Amino acid sequence: MIVRALKRGHSLQTEDGREVRGPDATKGDRTRMRILDEAAALASENGIGAVTLGPLADRLGMSKSGLFAHFKSKEALQVEVLIRAAERFTEVVISPIREEKDKTKRLALFFKNWLDWIEHPSLGSGKGGCPILAAHFEYDDVPGPVREQAAKHNGEFYDFIGRLVAVTAPQADRDATVAAIDGLGLSHLLRVRLMKDANARTHTMRAFEALLKNPPLKGVA
Amino acid sequence: MIVRALKRGHSLQTEDGREVRGPDATKGDRTRMRILDEAAALASENGIGAVTLGPLADRLGMSKSGLFAHFKSKEALQVEVLIRAAERFTEVVISPIREEKDKTKRLALFFKNWLDWIEHPSLGSGKGGCPILAAHFEYDDVPGPVREQAAKHNGEFYDFIGRLVAVTAPQADRDATVAAIDGLGLSHLLRVRLMKDANARTHTMRAFEALLKNPPLKGVA
DNA sequence: GAATAAAACGAACGGTCGTGCTATTTCTTG
DNA sequence: CAAGAAATAGCACGACCGTTCGTTTTATTC
Numbered sequence: 001m002i003v004r005a006l007k008r009g010h011s012l013q014t015e016d017g018r019e020v021r022g023p024d025a026t027k028g029d030r031t032r033m034r035i036l037d038e039a040a041a042l043a044s045e046n047g048i049g050a051v052t053l054g055p056l057a058d059r060l061g062m063s064k065s066g067l068f069a070h071f072k073s074k075e076a077l078q079v080e081v082l083i084r085a086a087e088r089f090t091e092v093v094i095s096p097i098r099e100e101k102d103k104t105k106r107l108a109l110f111f112k113n114w115l116d117w118i119e120h121p122s123l124g125s126g127k128g129g130c131p132i133l134a135a136h137f138e139y140d141d142v143p144g145p146v147r148e149q150a151a152k153h154n155g156e157f158y159d160f161i162g163r164l165v166a167v168t169a170p171q172a173d174r175d176a177t178v179a180a181i182d183g184l185g186l187s188h189l190l191r192v193r194l195m196k197d198a199n200a201r202t203h204t205m206r207a208f209e210a211l212l213k214n215p216p217l218k219g220v221a
Numbered sequence: 222m223i224v225r226a227l228k229r230g231h232s233l234q235t236e237d238g239r240e241v242r243g244p245d246a247t248k249g250d251r252t253r254m255r256i257l258d259e260a261a262a263l264a265s266e267n268g269i270g271a272v273t274l275g276p277l278a279d280r281l282g283m284s285k286s287g288l289f290a291h292f293k294s295k296e297a298l299q300v301e302v303l304i305r306a307a308e309r310f311t312e313v314v315i316s317p318i319r320e321e322k323d324k325t326k327r328l329a330l331f332f333k334n335w336l337d338w339i340e341h342p343s344l345g346s347g348k349g350g351c352p353i354l355a356a357h358f359e360y361d362d363v364p365g366p367v368r369e370q371a372a373k374h375n376g377e378f379y380d381f382i383g384r385l386v387a388v389t390a391p392q393a394d395r396d397a398t399v400a401a402i403d404g405l406g407l408s409h410l411l412r413v414r415l416m417k418d419a420n421a422r423t424h425t426m427r428a429f430e431a432l433l434k435n436p437p438l439k440g441v442a
Numbered sequence: 443g444a445a446t447a448a449a450a451c452g453a454a455c456g457g458t459c460g461t462g463c464t465a466t467t468t469c470t471t472g
Numbered sequence: 473c474a475a476g477a478a479a480t481a482g483c484a485c486g487a488c489c490g491t492t493c494g495t496t497t498t499a500t501t502c
Contacts, residue, residue: 026448026451026499027449027498027499027500028448028499030346031449031450036244045362045363046362046363047270048271049268049270049271049323051491052289052488052489052490053490053491054488054489054490062450062451063450063451063452064451064452064490064491065450065451065452065453065491065493066449066450067449067450068490068491068492069449069450069451070449073490073492074489074490074491085249092435095486116233118491127362128362129358129361131364132388133358134358134359136411136415137350137354137355137358137359137410138268138355138359139359140350140410140411140414140415141265141266141267141348141349141350141414142266142267142290147415150415151415153283154411154415154416155416159414167227173424173427173428173431174298175420175424175427176425176431177406177428178424179405179409179412179421179424179425179428180401180404180405180408180409180428180431180432182404182411183401183403183404183405183406183407183408183409183428184400184401184404185404186404186408186411187400187401187403187404187407188400188404189358189361190357190361190375190403190407193361193362194357194360194361194368194371194372194375195375195376195379199396200400203394203396203397203399203400204397204400206394206396206397206437207394207397207398207401207404207437208461210371210394210397210401210435210436210437210438211401211432211439213435214431214434214435215258215431216427216428216431217431218343247469247470247479248468248469248470248478248479249469249478252479252480271460273459273460274459274460274461275459275460283480283481284480284481284482285460285461285481286461286463286480286481286482286483287479287480287481287482288480289460289461289462290479290480291479294460294461295459295460295461346485359453361482375457
C-alpha cells in the first residue's frame with residue numbers, strides 16, 4: 001500500500017482499482033476515509049484552514065502522528081478533504097437529478113437539491129456550511145494547491161450548470177444565467193447561515209423562478 | 222487617552238468627539254489608524270483569521286507588544302478591522318451615489334461601484350478580495366463578536382440595497398431582488414478572483430440588466 | 443502460527459501564536 | 473524645559489502548530 005489513492009486524483013480507488021470502501025478495503029484505506037469524512041465535517045464548521053491535526057486527531061480518537069502518517073503534509077490533507085467533499089456533493093446534489101426524465105426540469109431539481117445541501121449540511125458533512133464554498137472564499141487569493149483544486153471544482157460546477165441551462169432555456173445567455181444561479185446559491189448561504197433569515201428560501205425561490213421566466217438573453221447589453 | 226474610539230462603536234472619533242484623523246489627532250490615534258488600515262489590507266489577502274500580530278507588526282515596522290497595546294485582544298482588533306473596512310466601503314461604494322440626482326439610476330450606479338470595489342480592492346484596502354465578504358463566509362458558522370459584527374454589516378447592506386430597489390423598481394419583490402443582486406456580487410467575486418475569468422464583468426452586467434428589466438414580482442411563486 | 447508489512451503511537455523538535463509584564467522612549471502640556 | 477502621561481519596545485510565558493523519528497501494536501500473507 002505504498003501507492004495511495006491520492007495519486008489517482010480521487011479517493012474511491014487505489015491505483016490498482018481496488019475498492020477503498022467495503023470489506024475488501026485494507027485497514028489503512030478505511031481509516032483514511034474516516035479521517036477525510038471527519039475532516040470535512042470540521043472544515044464545514046470552521047473552514048478548511050481550521051482543519052488542524054491535533055483537534056482532528058482528538059475527534060477521531062487517534063494520535064496526531066498516526067493521523068499525519070496517512071498524508072504527506074497538511075496541505076495534501078486539505079486538498080483531499082476538498083476532493084472528498086466534492087464527491088459527496090455529487091452524490092447528494094448532482095447525481096439524483098438523473099432520475100428526472102424530463103430534462104427541462106432537471107435544472108430546477110438541481111437547484112432545489114443545492115439549497116437543501118446549503119441548508120442542511122448533515123446531508124453532506126458537518127453541522128456547518130458547505131465546505132467547498134467556504135474554501136472558495138477562503139482561498140480565492142491564496143496561491144497553492146488548495147486554491148487550484150477549488151478553482152477546478154468551481155469550473156466543473158459552472159460547466160454543469162451551463163449544460164442544464166442550455167437544455168432548459170436554450171434562448172438564454174448561458175454564462176450570464178449561470179452567474180445568476182450561482183449567485184443565488186451563494187446569497188442563500190449567507191442569508192441562511194450568517195443572517196439566520198427564516199424566509200431565505202422563499203426569497204431565493206422567487207428570484208430563481210423569475211430568472212427562469214425571463215433569463216438574460218444572448219447578445220443583449 | 223484611556224477612553225478609546227473602540228467604545229464608541231466606530232473608529233473615526235473618540236468619545237469626546239475629537240477627530241482621530243488630521244493634525245489634532247494624538248499620536249496613538251494616528252498609529253491606531255495605520256494599524257487598522259494595514260490590518261484590513263492583510264485581511265483582504267488572507268482573511269480576517271490570518272490577521273496575526275507578528276506579521277502585522279512587521280509590516281508596520283513596530284513591535285508586536287506595541288501593536289497589541291492598542292487593543293485589548295486579538296478579537297477586538299478583528300472587530301475593529303471589520304468596522305474600518307465597512308467605513309471604507311461606505312466611502313468608496315455607497316456615498317458617491319448621492320451625486321446622481323436621478324434616484325432611479327442610483328441602484329445601477331451602486332452596483333457598478335460595487336463591482337469596481339470587488340475587482341480593484343486597491344480602492345479599498347489590500348491586494349486581495351473584499352475583506353468584509355471574506356469575513357462573512359469565514360465566520361458564518363463561528364459564534365462570537367466577529368460573527369455578530371459581520372451579520373450587522375450584512376443586514377445594513379441588505380437594507381441599503383432594499384431601499385434602492387424600492388425606488389428603482391417599486392413593483393418588484395424587494396427581498397427577492399435584493400437576494401439576486403447580492404448574489405450577483407458574490408458570484409462576481411468568485412469569477413474574478415478564484416476563476417480569473419476575464420469576461421466576468423460582461424456576464425455579471427448582462428444578468429444585472431436582465432434582472433432590472435424583469436425583476437421577481439410581489440406575491441408570485 | 444510465523445514472517446513480514448502496514449498502521450498507529452508517544453515523545454520531541456523548532457516555530458509561531460496571543461498575551462502579560464516591566465522598562466524605556468516619545469509625545470504632550472503647563 | 474521640566475513633569476507627567478502616553479506610546480512603544482523588550483522579554484518571557486504557556487499553548488498549539490506541522491513535522492520527524494524510533495518504537496510498538498496490529499493486519500495481512502504464506
